[in-house]
Amino acid sequence: MNDQVEVKSRSAYLWLAIVCFGVMGGLIGRRADPATITVAALQQFPPEALRIAIFSLGGILYAWVGLSLLGRALFIFNRRVRKSHGYGAFKSAIGIGFLMLLPFTVLSLLAELFLGWSAVQAFAAAGIMTGAALAGMELGRLGGGGLAGALIPSLGGLVLSVVWMLVTSLAQGGWRVLL
Numbered sequence: 655m656n657d658q659v660e661v662k663s664r665s666a667y668l669w670l671a672i673v674c675f676g677v678m679g680g681l682i683g684r685r686a687d688p689a690t691i692t693v694a695a696l697q698q699f700p701p702e703a704l705r706i707a708i709f710s711l712g713g714i715l716y717a718w719v720g721l722s723l724l725g726r727a728l729f730i731f732n733r734r735v736r737k738s739h740g741y742g743a744f745k746s747a748i749g750i751g752f753l754m755l756l757p758f759t760v761l762s763l764l765a766e767l768f769l770g771w772s773a774v775q776a777f778a779a780a781g782i783m784t785g786a787a788l789a790g791m792e793l794g795r796l797g798g799g800g801l802a803g804a805l806i807p808s809l810g811g812l813v814l815s816v817v818w819m820l821v822t823s824l825a826q827g828g829w830r831v832l833l
Contacts, residue, residue: 668749671785672717674759679713679822680706681766681774686826712825716818721748724786724810728793731806735798743796751789751807755781775822779815786811 683705725744729736735743758781765771790798790807 666749667753668721668745671721671749671752671755672714674752674755674781675717675778676710676714677759678762678774678778679716680710681762682713682822682826683707683709684766685772709822709825712821716821720814720817721752724748724789724807724814727806727810728789731801732793732798732803735793735796739796744793747789747792747796748785750792751787752782752785754784754788757781758784775819778818778822782815782818783808783811786814 684702686705686709725741725748728747729741729744732744758777762774762777765773765777786807787804790803793807794803
């Protein structure tokens with residue numbers, strides 16, 4: 655029973671990770687082209703504030719869907735942890751792992767707001783990969799095997815990072831290059 659309380663309280667870290675995705679999405683929205691499809695239909699609002707809000711919501715949605723899919727993949731491929739700890743352990747492992755996104759979010763805020771660097775995508779990709787690896791390490795601590803504890807989280811982190819970079823690039827106006 656004590657383990658369940660610990661798993662439940664640690665899964666709250668997942669919400670902090672989702673907020674970090676929202677912050678990084680908002681920072682990407684600051685540099686988005688005002689003529690993007692995302693904002694063109696809503697010109698009556700202040701464009702920069704609206705872009706930041708839309709991209710923040712997009713980051714939150716991306717985190718919710720992406721981390722849920724990663725959790726499902728880890729759940730499917732890790733029978734030992736699934737049998738001994740249940741689904742809460744996977745949610746907790748992802749929350750603990752992606753808590754590491756917090757320093758990368760702070761670094762992107764500092765770089766964007768104080769140094770004028772456009773490095774949010776690099777920090778986001780590094781944070782996503784690190785978070786996925788740490789989630790795998792947490793599953794390994796709970797008794798997960800090598801495949802499910804190292805390879806699956808790393809591949810999941812790679813996919814989440816690449817899709818994040820593509821989606822944010824396209825949303826910033828990169829879709830015009832495809833036309």
